[in-house]
Amino acid sequence: MTEPRLTILADENIPALAPLFERFGELRTAPGRTLSRADLEGVDVLLVRSVTRVDEALLRGSRVRFVGTATIGTDHIDRAWLEQQGIAFSSAPGCNADGVVEYVLSSLLQLAAEQGFDLCSKTVGIVGVGNVGGRLQRRLQAMGVQVLCCDPPREAREGGDFVPLEQVLADADILALHTPLTEGGAWPTRHLLNADNLAQLKQGAILLNAGRGPVIDNVALLALARQRDDLTLVLDVWEHEPRVNPDLARRCAIATPHIAGYSLDGKIRGTWMLYCALCEYLGWTVNTPLEQVLPPAGVPALTLATADDLLTPARLVYDPYRDDRALRRTLGLGEAEQRQAFDRLRREYPERREYATLTVRVAGSDQAPQRLAAMGFATVDTGENDD
Numbered sequence: 001m002t003e004p005r006l007t008i009l010a011d012e013n014i015p016a017l018a019p020l021f022e023r024f025g026e027l028r029t030a031p032g033r034t035l036s037r038a039d040l041e042g043v044d045v046l047l048v049r050s051v052t053r054v055d056e057a058l059l060r061g062s063r064v065r066f067v068g069t070a071t072i073g074t075d076h077i078d079r080a081w082l083e084q085q086g087i088a089f090s091s092a093p094g095c096n097a098d099g100v101v102e103y104v105l106s107s108l109l110q111l112a113a114e115q116g117f118d119l120c121s122k123t124v125g126i127v128g129v130g131n132v133g134g135r136l137q138r139r140l141q142a143m144g145v146q147v148l149c150c151d152p153p154r155e156a157r158e159g160g161d162f163v164p165l166e167q168v169l170a171d172a173d174i175l176a177l178h179t180p181l182t183e184g185g186a187w188p189t190r191h192l193l194n195a196d197n198l199a200q201l202k203q204g205a206i207l208l209n210a211g212r213g214p215v216i217d218n219v220a221l222l223a224l225a226r227q228r229d230d231l232t233l234v235l236d237v238w239e240h241e242p243r244v245n246p247d248l249a250r251r252c253a254i255a256t257p258h259i260a261g262y263s264l265d266g267k268i269r270g271t272w273m274l275y276c277a278l279c280e281y282l283g284w285t286v287n288t289p290l291e292q293v294l295p296p297a298g299v300p301a302l303t304l305a306t307a308d309d310l311l312t313p314a315r316l317v318y319d320p321y322r323d324d325r326a327l328r329r330t331l332g333l334g335e336a337e338q339r340q341a342f343d344r345l346r347r348e349y350p351e352r353r354e355y356a357t358l359t360v361r362v363a364g365s366d367q368a369p370q371r372l373a374a375m376g377f378a379t380v381d382t383g384e385n386d387d
């Protein structure tokens, strides 16, 4: 028997670990929320998700040489300290961006049906136009929705068609936040939305946060929500996760436990990106393609009677109310139990796939099949309207 070459410790909630990482040596797992120095004995490679703070306090004295996070966000990692120590680091940029975009689209289409508005008649403001915000922008514009983009770092770098936050607050009917959580630098995002500027939200606005909880001052948001019945809130992220302020959650139209990016495709893509990064770090060949670890979707094709029906396919792939109901059931629990329930909902998250795995069969009237394709579905024109 050959000796293990590396010892890898991974958050137990990272999927597809064995097929991708057993080739490197010994694979151990631990709960990410409570992962501690004691777990790092003899560990060379640490793989985490967003709930593990990785910094000097965790790693000092360990032999870890490579840290990977199977997430887009990196606010839980002290990257400066890792760099100073010469510890290699990799995240998974964009891995679950489509999942987040589809959380937003499914939520907005659901609200449009309930509140009786046409999404295409609304102006959507996107704050943070990177992997997630940029894909959301492209899909909405292709659907015919007017979009305002706010991204001062990109504006400073590239110029282009960006607007200031004040203008988005004043003009957007729907405001979607997709910035990272940052503390310093020229454009910090902690409490980017606060008591001062939240009040500028347009009458009847929908505010959606699927970035990081502390980007909105949750105390100020709750105070505002108590005064303004006209606002609709969609929150996937919370200021003190895994604690959710039950009063704030009860005032949301849709409240979910930080699962916007929890498509199976997105999670496995994140693991696979770390596998590729570790191969590169070690100078090894990538010999397992993503398709080998991503199970086939098994979603039956959907035939639509009318090609204007965007909600049916969106809801079939992802219904945000399933997650909303599950979180709502935990709101009456005591604080400690509610925290555990938040983590449990995420740990036991049911399989959810992305729009691209659903084939929508629809007759080729007007531009509707193109709109469905723009949303991300695989479309088949049944040709029934052809002469």
Ligand SMILES: NC(=O)C1=CN([C@@H]2O[C@H](COP(=O)(O)OP(=O)(O)OC[C@H]3O[C@@H](n4cnc5c(N)ncnc54)[C@H](O)[C@@H]3O)[C@@H](O)[C@H]2O)C=CC1
Pocket (backbone or CB within 6 Å): 072, 073, 074, 093, 094, 096, 097, 100, 127, 128, 129, 130, 131, 132, 133, 134, 150, 151, 152, 153, 154, 178, 179, 180, 181, 182, 187, 188, 189, 192, 210, 211, 212, 236, 237, 258, 259, 260, 261, 262
């Ligand atoms: N709820 C969930 O399940 C998920 C949440 N996320 C969060 O979404 C964030 C965004 O993800 P990506 O788009 O992939 O990141 P990204 O890094 O590709 O894009 C972020 C964009 O925000 C911009 N930005 C930074 N500071 C800003 C400010 N003060 N105002 C406006 N824009 C600003 C950046 O210039 C950049 O273009 C992640 O950092 C993560 O925290 C990501 C995945 C899943």
Ligand SMILES: O=C(O)C(=O)[C@H](O)COP(=O)(O)O
Pocket (backbone or CB within 6 Å): 013, 049, 050, 051, 070, 071, 072, 073, 074, 096, 258, 261, 262, 346
């Ligand atoms: O990728 C990110 O960034 C996220 O927010 C993840 O979807 C969060 O998932 P966990 O890492 O907390 O499981």
